[in-house]
Amino acid sequence: MRLHSCYSRFSPRQMPANPPKTNLGLYVHWPFCRHKCPYCDFNSHVSTTHDNAAFGAALCQEMTHMAALLPDRRALTSLFFGGGTPSLMPPNIVGKIISHAEKTFGFAPAIEITAEANPTSIEAQVMTEFFHAGVNRVSMGVQSFDDEILGFLGREHTAAEALSALQTVRRHFDNLSIDLIYATAGETMASWRKSLSQALALGLPHLSLYQLTIEPGTAFFTRQRTGEQLHLDDDHAADLFELTQSLTADAGLTAYEISNHARPGAACQHNLNYWNAGDWIGIGPGAHGRFCLGSEDPAGMQRVGTATRRSPAGWLDAVQTTGHGIDTHTIDTATDYAAEMMMMGLRLADGVNIDRIEALCGPQEGWLDRAAMTQAVADGWLDSQKDSQTGSDTQLWLTAAGRLRLNHILAMILR
Ligand code: SF4
Structure with missing residues (x-):
């Protein structure tokens, strides 16, 4: 990988033809929050004084610039407002960004x-206006249905408020997901079973269920360094992970990714595009994008990664x-891209092809240790489907045992 610390605009005319055809997503980062949660390492900033209209206009301006970097014009298959707290965005700005995206790229039918x-409650009400602006899926950061855990996580809402907000949002959105965090210190099998069962009883089509991890730069990281125990040890966390798999499967939600569970047809298309190493553009402070430039010969393909300024004021000024x-x-x-596809794709239940x-990427040499891959299959961590003609592995996915060892398996098989 070559890293360039300063950026000069790519010229589409200099790009090779024949870019690989994958889905194209657009990620829009809204960096503002009302307060900072102690576990959060996202690029989020507490602010009530920023100029919403200026940020909305700058997001449209940066979108136009990014679109011109792509080697082809392709309709968007997904658009994702993440943050920060996008539900704090004025709905008219959401509407403007959606129509600018449609004008700039075109929208795929679904x-x-x-x-x-x-x-x-306020943000749930605002979702009605987001719906009229064109949003058709909501991902709600509920995090827990236990008030004690919500307090520990520094959240501003209670479990009762979350349930009421969900009721409001469901009036407009069938395609609704919630995030929950588990494996906090002191959490037992019984308490997680109760919390998760409560979530499953809502009958939502999608759940994102994450174990608490302590990231550098967070308030939790500082507290952990003073000796405070904030999350469960690996063995107990693994027990809760197994319970998660079994309760969600019993409720008809497939674990299509390590932390994501959905009814058939309800997987998040935007995140699937990341895990399938598709192309996406990222706009807004601290947003990342990745897309291929393509080549007549796939082995000569180049994949560009972009990262924007993290500081909202610095980003706005630059735009x-x-x-x-x-x-x-x-x-x-192309070799780096092949490794990226393996790293991201093995998170998916269907694995990689x-x-x-x-x-x-073209036939690649030297990126995959096939002997180590065979060993991981023999150890019961990977499963594979062979091509009936050649006998070589065509599809590769993690077994239940392998899901707990993804990083170790990647270190084994990627050179
Ligand atoms: S977890 Fe969400 S709401 Fe909390 S600070 Fe981070 S981005 Fe903001």
């Missing part, structure tokens, strides 16, 4: 347009001055 929201806030960009080779990797 485009998924998601907004993240916090479960307060207003130069039309974009890109701070650094990377250029990956080696033929697809070779179709997008």
Whole structure:
């Protein structure tokens, strides 16, 4: 991978033809929150004084710039408002961004347009206006149905408020997901079973269920360094993970990714595009994007990664001055892209298809340790489907035992 610390605009005319065809997503980062949660390492900033209209206009301006970097015009298959707290965005700005995106890229017929929201009554009401602006999926950060755990996580809402907010949002949105965090210190099998059962009883089509991790730079990280125990040890967390798999499966939700569970047809298309190593553009402070430039010969393909300035004020200033806030960009080779596809794709229940990797990247040498892969299959961590003609592995996925060891398996099989 080559890293470039300063960015000069790519010229589409210099790009090779024949870009690989994957889905195209657009990620819009709204960086503002009402307060900072102690576990959060997202690029989120507490602010009540920023100029909403200026940020909305700058997001449209940066979108135009990013679209011109792509080697082709392709309709968006997904649009995702993440943050920060997008449910604090004025709905008219959400509407403007959606129509600018439609004008700039075009929309695929079944485009998924998601907004993240916090479960307060005001934000739930605002979701009605988001719906009229074109949002068709909501991902709500409920985090727990236990008030004690919500207090520990520094959330502003109670379990009762979350339930009421969900009721409000369901009037408009069938495609609704909630996030829950588990494996906090002191959490037992019984308490997690109760919390998760309560979530499953709602009959939602999608749940994102994450174990608490302590990330550098967070308030929890500082507290942990003073010796405070904030999450369960690996063995207890693994027990809760197993319970999660069994309760969600019994409720008809498939674990299509390690932490994500959905009814058939309700998987998050935007996140699936990340895990399938598709193309996406990221706009807003601290947003990342990745897309392929393509080549007549897939092995010569290049994949660009962009990262914009993290500081909202710095990003806004850059966009207003130069039309974009890109701070650094990377250029990956076809071999790097093949490894990315393996790293991301193994998170999915369906795993990765080696033929697809070779179709997008060309036949690759030296990126995959096939002997180690065979060993991981023999150890019961990976499963594979073989091509009936050649006998070589075409589809590769993690077994239940492998899901607990993904990083170790990747270190084994990727060179
Ligand atoms: S509301 Fe979300 S983005 Fe904002 S600080 Fe809390 S976890 Fe982070």
